[in-house]
Amino acid sequence: MHRAAVNEFFRRLADADPSPTTELEYASPFQLLVAVVLSAQATDKSVNLATRGLFAAAPTPEAMLTLGEEGVADYIKTIGLFRNKARNTVALSRLLLERHAGEVPHNRIALEALPGVGRKTANVVLNTVFGEPVMAVDTHIFRLANRTGLAPGKDVLAVEQALMRRVPKEYLQNAHHWLILHGRYVCTARKPKCGECRVRDLCEFRDKTA
Known part of the structure; x- marks a missing residue:
């Protein structure tokens, strides 16, 4: 996709939604961090349903540590990999208290040192x-960047760097x-809604739907 088309691509998305944000529900940086960790291989909707009760019971790292792995697991058992995610949630809460006075660090290296936190979560x-x-870059962005020609790449890091x-x-x-x-x-995976797409004419995908 040529530079002029890229600029127009984002201009249209910005016009349609000037102030976009995550669909995950949270009331603090800690809660966002936990929600993003829980969202791996799960939908934001399913995570929100689970964290409404979890964050009411344990809104802070201290409370999450007190709740413990089994307690966290009880709240998030409706989402995939819940036991591993419960373990990571409690472990990252402990490290936040031990290393960062309970605050989410403004530092990529420190974030990625927390259990369950990879590059994507740190970037969010x-x-x-x-x-x-x-x-x-999640699965949606990876697919869209390659499909449209916006920023093709063989893996998520390559797409991130290209974007x-x-x-x-x-x-x-x-x-x-x-x-x-x-x-x-x-721009959904199985059947993109090309007929509804505001950047359809800029997209380089050959098999556009009606």
């Missing part, structure tokens, strides 16, 4: 909590939210 926190113009180079600076702060939402609701 850095962008959404701390306002850093970084790109959290960081190609997305115009004025759109970078919100870009990953726009792309996630577009991939989730329009």
Whole structure:
């Protein structure tokens, strides 16, 4: 996709949704961190259903540590890999208290040192909590970037790096939210809704649907 088309791509997404954000529900940086960890291989909707009760019972790292693995597991057993995620949630809560006075660190290395936190999760926190113009590439963004020709890459890191180079600076702060939402609701995996797509004419996907 040529640079002019990339710019127009994001201009249209921005016009349609000037202030995009995550669909995960949270009331603090800690809760967002936990929600993103829980969202691996799960939908935001299923995570929100689980965390409403979890965050009411344990809104802070201290409370989460007190609740313990079994207690956390009881709240999140409706989502995939819940036992491993419960273990990571309690472990990261402990490390936040031990290393960061209970606060979510504004530091990629420190974030990725927490159990269950990889590059994508760290990028979500850095962008959404701390306002850093970084790109959290999930399955939706990976698919969309390759399908449209926006930023092709063989893996998520390659797509992330390509997007960081190609997305115009004025759109970078919100870009990953726009792309996630577009991939989730329009440029879907099995049957993209090309007829509803506001960037259809810019997209390089050959097998567009009606």
